[in-house]
Amino acid sequence: MKVSELINNGFEMITLPDGDREIDGVYIGDLLSWVMGRARQDNAWITIMSNINVIAVATLADTACVILAENVDLPEDVKAQAEIKDVNVLKSPLPIYETAVRLKELLS
Amino acid sequence: MKELSLNILDITENSTKAGATLTSILIDEEENTLRLTIEDNGSGMSEEILRGVTDPFYTTRTTRKVGMGLPLLKLAAEQTGGFMKVESVSKDVDPVHHGTKVEALFYQDSIDFTPLGDVVSTVCTLIQGHPDTDFYFRHRILNQQKDVLVELDTRQIREVLDGVPLNEYEVIKWIEEYVNEQYSGPQDTE
Numbered sequence: 001m002k003v004s005e006l007i008n009n010g011f012e013m014i015t016l017p018d019g020d021r022e023i024d025g026v027y028i029g030d031l032l033s034w035v036m037g038r039a040r041q042d043n044a045w046i047t048i049m050s051n052i053n054v055i056a057v058a059t060l061a062d063t064a065c066v067i068l069a070e071n072v073d074l075p076e077d078v079k080a081q082a083e084i085k086d087v088n089v090l091k092s093p094l095p096i097y098e099t100a101v102r103l104k105e106l107l108s
Numbered sequence: 109m110k111e112l113s114l115n116i117l118d119i120t121e122n123s124t125k126a127g128a129t130l131t132s133i134l135i136d137e138e139e140n141t142l143r144l145t146i147e148d149n150g151s152g153m154s155e156e157i158l159r160g161v162t163d164p165f166y167t168t169r170t171t172r173k174v175g176m177g178l179p180l181l182k183l184a185a186e187q188t189g190g191f192m193k194v195e196s197v198s199k200d201v202d203p204v205h206h207g208t209k210v211e212a213l214f215y216q217d218s219i220d221f222t223p224l225g226d227v228v229s230t231v232c233t234l235i236q237g238h239p240d241t242d243f244y245f246r247h248r249i250l251n252q253q254k255d256v257l258v259e260l261d262t263r264q265i266r267e268v269l270d271g272v273p274l275n276e277y278e279v280i281k282w283i284e285e286y287v288n289e290q291y292s293g294p295q296d297t298e
Binding site: 031053056057081085 | 109110114163164165176179180183
C-alpha cells in the first residue's frame with residue numbers, strides 16, 4: 001500500500017513529499033535511539049514524538065512514513081525540515097494501539 | 109537512550125575521535141538535579157560547526173559523521189525541563205587551550221528523566237577501548253541521606269602501573285572494583 005492511500009482512510013496528511021512510497025510493515029516506538037536501530041526500511045513508524053530528531057531518525061532508518069498518533073502535530077520548523085528531507089508525515093486522532101489496528105486493516 | 113550512561117559513552121567517543129588526550133566526565137547530583145559535564149582537550153570545533161551540532165541533519169549530512177549523540181542528549185535533558193549547552197575552542201583558534209565542553213542539566217523528579225544506568229561499566233568500556241587516552245571520572249551525590257564522592261583518574265593509575273597497559277583484563281577488573289567500592293562507601297570492618 002502506498003503512503004498516499006492512507007489519507008482519507010483515517011489518516012491526515014502533514015507532509016507528503018514522497019506519497020508513492022510503498023509501506024512494508026509497521027514499527028512503534030518513542031525512544032528515538034531505540035527506534036533508530038530497530039525500525040526497518042519501508043516501515044510505517046507510529047510515534048507520539050514530534051521534534052526534529054524524529055525526522056532525522058526517519059531518514060536514518062529510511063521508513064516509508066512517520067505516523068503521529070493522538071493528533072500530535074509537527075511544529076512548523078520541523079514540518080519544513082520534513083519536506084526538505086523527503087519525509088512523509090501523517091497523523092491519526094487515535095491512540096497508538098488503535099492506530100496500529102487501523103493500519104493492520106488497511107495493509108492486509 | 110534508555111540510560112544516560114549510554115549517552116555518556118556516545119559523547120565521550122566524540123572526544124577521543126577529536127584527538128583528546130584527557131576527557132573528564134563529571135556527574136553532580138544535588139537535590140532534584142543531575143548535572144553532567146563532559147570536557148575534553150581535543151581539537152574542538154569551529155563556530156560554524158558548533159552552531160549546527162545539535163541539529164541532527166547537520167551532523168548526519170557531513171562526511172565526518174558525528175552521530176545523533178548530542179541531539180539525543182539535548183532531547184533527554186529538555187524532556188526533564190533541563191537544558192544542554194556545548195562550548196568549544198578550535199585548535200585553529202587557540203593551539204594551546206582547545207577542546208569541547210558539553211554540559212547537560214536534568215531534573216531527576218521529572219517523569220521523563222532517563223536513569224543514569226551503569227556508569228561504572230561505561231567508564232570501564234571507555235578505558236578498555238582507549239587505553240592510551242586519559243579519563244577523569246567524578247561522581248558527586250549530595251543529599252540528605254548520603255554524600256557520595258566517587259573519583260577515578262587514569263593518569264594516577266597509569267603512573268602506578270609503570271608501563272602495564274590500562275586495558276589489561278586484571279587492570280580493568282581492578283578499576284571496576286575500585287570504583288564500585290567507592291560507591292558502597294567505607295565498610296565497617298575495623
